[in-house]
Amino acid sequence: MQSTEWQRVENPDFGYAVRIPRGWDERPPNLKNSPWETVRFGDPADRRHSVIVFRQAVRPGRSALELAELVQPSLESAGFTDFEITESGLGGKSGALLRCARHDAGRTWAVSEYIVVEGKVSFCLGCGTSIPDEDETLFARMAEGFELIG
Template sequence: MSESVIPEGPASPEIGWRQVVKPEFGYFLSIPESWEERPPNLKNSPWEPARFAEPGDRRHTVIVFRNPVFRRRSALEPAESIRESLTGAGFVDFRIEETAVARRSGARIDCARHDAGRVWAVREYLVITEEANMCLGLGSAAPDADAALPDKDAALFDELAARRELLSD
């Protein structure tokens, strides 16, 4: 794994960023400097090559998924499959839309799981390359049980997604 510190982003000047390059998986992304890479959780998905979180603070996570491409299709198709899987895991409040991801046509999924007065909000960005269905999954524990995606986390999610790039076409 190759890492380097990159300049602070304009949207979040208080956050220092470092770049994580994963050429073996065809992407790089930038994460907050204080975050650490954690081992993939293959029980979560066999297609998970990486996950990142702040040490000692499990309120925010970033997970990367890289699934093989069985046929070329729009990113909305796997988004619907992901919705089915997440629904089975107790997620609700789905919103799926087309969006640009790493300067490509992609999809975005927003949803949340409500449990015992807590919320786990998820935002996933999907894009399909020649080699893989790539997904950047962002998760946040929201203090307000009524908020599907808390505003304070939305800026972090947007910044993380904007800093993700693909290495392959």
């Protein structure tokens, strides 16, 4: 993978900063997709990948792995399959990684959702791509650069 130049986008209202590739643009959340969306990012020159940041209140004591398991049925109802939930990290904190894909007409849309719980709030860096082999490292680096602030 070529060297990536990064830009840091801070969202103090929601308590995080995300590192995205320079040149990607910020888009408003699609609240019809989820009321927990805070922002979307994408490459205006390449629509094969995008990122959404979700933030929501959670019940005390709930783990990131539990949240990933709770998200799975809604993704299944949207046509996603090939689920894999593992321990992972987001912004240097322990969490979960949910991976799945939707297959349609010979195309694949692969999703990697990095989830972390901080107190009574969960954060999810939801990454989607039609070129998963090329974007796996990019998304992992974005998850490493995610910061909880405030």
